[in-house]
Amino acid sequence: MRAPVRIKTLTIDGKEVSAKEGETIWQVARENGIDIPTLCYLEGLSPVGACRLCLVEVKGANRLLPACVTQVEEGMEVTTNSERLVNYRRMILELLFSERNHTCSVCVVNGHCELQRLAQRLGVTHVRFPYRYPDLPVDASHERFAIDHNRCILCTRCVRVCDEIEGAHVWDVMGRGIKSQIIADLNQPWGTSDVCTSCGKCVHVCPTGAIFEKGKAVAEMEKRRQFLPYLTIMRGGKQ
Amino acid sequence: MTVDELQQLVAKEQEAKQRYKSCINVCVATGCIMCDSERVKEAIEEAVKERGLEKEVIVKGVGCLGLCSAGPMIYVEPEGIIYHKVSPEDAPAIVQGLISTPVERLVCPSEMPFFKRQVKIVMENSGTIDPERIEDYIAVGGYQALMKVLTEMSPSEVIEEVTKSGLRGRGGAGYPTGLKWSTVAKANGDRKFVVCNADEGDPGAYMDRTILESDPHRVIEGMVIAAYAVGAQQGYIYVRAEYPLAIKRLRTAIRQAERLNLLGNNIFGTTFSFHIELRIGAGAFVCGEETALIASIEGKRGTPRPRPPYPAEYGLWGYPTLINNVETFANIPSIIRNGGDWFAKIGTEKSKGTKVFALAGRVVNTGLIEVPMGITLREIVFEIGGGIPEGRKFKAVQTGGPSGGCIPEQFLDLPVDYESLTKVGSIMGSGGMIVMDETSCMVDVAKFFVEFCMSESCGKCIPCRVGTYHMHELLSRITSGIATMRDLELLEELCDLVKNTSLCGLGQTAPNPVLSTLRYFRNEYEAHILDKSCPSGVCPIRRLEEVPV
Numbered sequence: 001m002r003a004p005v006r007i008k009t010l011t012i013d014g015k016e017v018s019a020k021e022g023e024t025i026w027q028v029a030r031e032n033g034i035d036i037p038t039l040c041y042l043e044g045l046s047p048v049g050a051c052r053l054c055l056v057e058v059k060g061a062n063r064l065l066p067a068c069v070t071q072v073e074e075g076m077e078v079t080t081n082s083e084r085l086v087n088y089r090r091m092i093l094e095l096l097f098s099e100r101n102h103t104c105s106v107c108v109v110n111g112h113c114e115l116q117r118l119a120q121r122l123g124v125t126h127v128r129f130p131y132r133y134p135d136l137p138v139d140a141s142h143e144r145f146a147i148d149h150n151r152c153i154l155c156t157r158c159v160r161v162c163d164e165i166e167g168a169h170v171w172d173v174m175g176r177g178i179k180s181q182i183i184a185d186l187n188q189p190w191g192t193s194d195v196c197t198s199c200g201k202c203v204h205v206c207p208t209g210a211i212f213e214k215g216k217a218v219a220e221m222e223k224r225r226q227f228l229p230y231l232t233i234m235r236g237g238k239q
Numbered sequence: 240m241t242v243d244e245l246q247q248l249v250a251k252e253q254e255a256k257q258r259y260k261s262c263i264n265v266c267v268a269t270g271c272i273m274c275d276s277e278r279v280k281e282a283i284e285e286a287v288k289e290r291g292l293e294k295e296v297i298v299k300g301v302g303c304l305g306l307c308s309a310g311p312m313i314y315v316e317p318e319g320i321i322y323h324k325v326s327p328e329d330a331p332a333i334v335q336g337l338i339s340t341p342v343e344r345l346v347c348p349s350e351m352p353f354f355k356r357q358v359k360i361v362m363e364n365s366g367t368i369d370p371e372r373i374e375d376y377i378a379v380g381g382y383q384a385l386m387k388v389l390t391e392m393s394p395s396e397v398i399e400e401v402t403k404s405g406l407r408g409r410g411g412a413g414y415p416t417g418l419k420w421s422t423v424a425k426a427n428g429d430r431k432f433v434v435c436n437a438d439e440g441d442p443g444a445y446m447d448r449t450i451l452e453s454d455p456h457r458v459i460e461g462m463v464i465a466a467y468a469v470g471a472q473q474g475y476i477y478v479r480a481e482y483p484l485a486i487k488r489l490r491t492a493i494r495q496a497e498r499l500n501l502l503g504n505n506i507f508g509t510t511f512s513f514h515i516e517l518r519i520g521a522g523a524f525v526c527g528e529e530t531a532l533i534a535s536i537e538g539k540r541g542t543p544r545p546r547p548p549y550p551a552e553y554g555l556w557g558y559p560t561l562i563n564n565v566e567t568f569a570n571i572p573s574i575i576r577n578g579g580d581w582f583a584k585i586g587t588e589k590s591k592g593t594k595v596f597a598l599a600g601r602v603v604n605t606g607l608i609e610v611p612m613g614i615t616l617r618e619i620v621f622e623i624g625g626g627i628p629e630g631r632k633f634k635a636v637q638t639g640g641p642s643g644g645c646i647p648e649q650f651l652d653l654p655v656d657y658e659s660l661t662k663v664g665s666i667m668g669s670g671g672m673i674v675m676d677e678t679s680c681m682v683d684v685a686k687f688f689v690e691f692c693m694s695e696s697c698g699k700c701i702p703c704r705v706g707t708y709h710m711h712e713l714l715s716r717i718t719s720g721i722a723t724m725r726d727l728e729l730l731e732e733l734c735d736l737v738k739n740t741s742l743c744g745l746g747q748t749a750p751n752p753v754l755s756t757l758r759y760f761r762n763e764y765e766a767h768i769l770d771k772s773c774p775s776g777v778c779p780i781r782r783l784e785e786v787p788v
């Protein structure tokens with residue numbers, strides 16, 4: 001006999017919705033036309049709940065919950081867009097802009113950047129925190145790609161896609177706190193990595209212009225992620 | 240080892256002890272070793288030999304006696320004399336003192352409130368047994384609780400006893416231990432794990448280190464009992480690498496327990512088997528957070544992950560895992576031996592038993608204390624701690640380390656329990672307690688803890704990684720006298736963000752030192768900003784007119 005699929009009913013922003021057991025708040029919201037902002041989350045990669053942009057209010061819960069990893073429960077009352085949440089999201093983006101050197105006007109993904117798009121959508125018009133202007137390297141040692149740490153927001157999508165999808169595990173994180181940085185292999189130039197297959201998956205999952213294809217001028221780089229849902233379905237995972 | 244053999248060992252040890260007239264216990268925990276207690280011990284052994292008293296006097300290395308600031312400490316039995324600040328040169332006099340009168344100038348009055356007001360459960364053997372001899376522990380009733388559990392009790396009876404005791408986790412959050420155990424016991428899994436959290440990263444805290452150095456078997460016994468209760472086969476003790484002595488004694492203790500079959504396969508000849516391995520942490524505060532700790536044991540980067548799922552359901556390698564703090568496990572043998580009801584009689588309605596604190600800062604007596612829950616802060620600071628030195632004025636007491644807050648004078652009569660401390664904006668935490676007097680600047684104190692959190696943030700989530708950085712920047716502006724009231728507003732808004740949106744407890748509690756000092760000492764913040772002066776004279780604010788042109 002087939003195992004029963006349990007259906008949960010809940011409300012999201014006052015709208016009554018139903019969902020399959022095991023689905024996350026983010027998935028159910030999207031199915032119902034509610035787009036909760038995300039940065040670290042990418043369908044097809046394991047969710048890490050790190051950027052905190054997708055935090056939502058759930059009635060009765062004593063803290064805000066990340067929609068990308070929180071599974072729906074019967075009778076949940078979810079609010080995704082209160083003034084408080086929007087303020088928090090704006091401030092998180094302000095923190096990101098202050099952390100590294102995000103100079104959109106000279107960036108290869110200008111106009112196609114998830115960080116930029118989110119800032120526009122949420123109305124982040126200025127940053128109240130002093131910029132840190134850190135001195136960060138650009139690693140252009142790879143034949144076809146480059147990584148500019150100035151534009152990295154440490155979402156670890158590159159780390160996950162390389163490990164979970166490509167199986168090469170070139171990328172990882174070193175250091176901690178504000179000193180964290182993405183590294184190739186054992187902190188060596190990307191071009192010297194023996195395991196990198198040059199598949200370019202990290203380039204295309206990177207939400208910003210941090211990892212890009214060489215030879216692209218300002219605003220010329222667009223990211224193509226169609227391979228991710230495709231691969232997940234082909235591997236028998238759920239879309 | 241069988242039950243009978245254990246009893247025989249107890250009898251043998253007690254008989255051996257009775258052969259000696261006196262016992263000189265020299266503290267060999269880290270605090271006293273730092274002030275040369277090992278040489279003191281050697282000198283005393285020498286002096287005993289010189290006088291030919293080897294058959295009458297036994298000299299023993301023991302665990303912490305509490306008054307760590309006055310080490311090396313010595314405890315003489317059966318007279319119960321406590322000596323402090325002993326040097327190797329004092330050895331002959333101390334041995335002579337066994338026959339004539341005690342050495343007056345070294346005697347530490349044992350009726351002083353520092354000793355009198357304490358209630359010892361976790362530290363009951365600390366200072367009287369040799370932590371490197373399992374026989375010493377067994378002689379004072381060690382492993383009797385384990386024997387009782389394995390031979391007379393079912394796992395659910397054990398959990399019931401722990402639940403009845405009202406014990407709550409001593410690692411900081413105070414989660415009911417019995418409830419956690421029953422969750423793990425009920426969780427489905429063909430394998431289960433028990434993990435002892437000995438990462439102890441709070442600055443200034445050394446309760447767990449001391450317990451492990453003074454009475455390691457107690458923690459092991461607690462873990463084996465827990466393993467039996469939840470159905471685990473494998474245990475890990477996660478100790479930080481900065482604790483070499485604790486690691487050494489744990490290794491010795493595990494080996495000894497295995498040799499006596501109190502650990503390993505078929506413990507006490509039953510079908511129950513449990514193994515313990517050590518895992519050494521590389522010195523990250525965040526690795527004390529349970530999910531980061533699990534990642535670290537698995538050999539991954541020690542960063543937290545969102546909960547749920549909790550380790551009780553999904554822990555080490557995805558199996559149900561019980562994680563408890565060192566002190567939590569150390570309470571277990573006493574609870575089993577004396578019963579949950581006995582334990583529940585100590586303390587307050589919701590906080591049972593005792594708590595070990597590392598009392599530090601501006602008090603006369605600093606060191607390690609074990610007090611019943613519900614004791615007031617005033618009793619701790621002014622009776623046990625002996626008050627503020629040099630006639631200065633008390634200002635605040637900080638509990639809970641970087642996750643806690645500063646409690647001002649008006650709450651000195653507050654009972655020390657989980658709820659009361661939380662209500663006034665601090666937390667019980669793992670047991671750090673720092674007393675501050677009028678010479679401490681509260682903005683500076685807040686900045687110190689924020690700096691700690693900033694450098695210990697793992698960097699995974701944005702609010703904590705970047706938020707604590709800016710909190711520290713803003714506090715630095717305030718302490719240098721260049722901040723505006725706008726900066727203060729921004730700081731408050733940022734604290735709210737970091738507290739409510741961070742992924743793990745580190746970020747969620749990092750603003751507490753700022754928020755609690757803002758709550759009770761806002762005037763000090765304003766003095767730095769508006770008057771450009773530090774009321775306590777700590778912060779090096781230079782007035783504009785003083786700056787050379």
Ligand SMILES: Cc1cc2nc3c(=O)[nH]c(=O)nc-3n(C[C@H](O)[C@H](O)[C@H](O)COP(=O)(O)O)c2cc1C
Nearest residue numbers: 408409410436439440527528529563564567744745
């Ligand atoms: C940043 C952070 C650091 C922690 N450090 C410790 C620690 O050093 N020791 C500890 O026992 N618990 C620590 N904890 C609490 C653990 O996550 C966990 O709650 C505890 O080990 C559970 O044991 P208990 O129920 O016996 O208290 C820490 C929590 C956080 C968020």
Ligand code: SF4
Nearest residue numbers: 152153155156158206
């Ligand atoms: S390089 Fe890109 S994908 Fe990788 S962590 Fe940085 S921003 Fe994310």
Ligand code: SF4
Nearest residue numbers: 697698700703743746
């Ligand atoms: S709150 Fe801080 S320590 Fe915890 S996950 Fe976030 S960055 Fe890491």
Ligand code: FES
Nearest residue numbers: 041049051052068
């Ligand atoms: S998208 Fe959920 S935390 Fe980043």
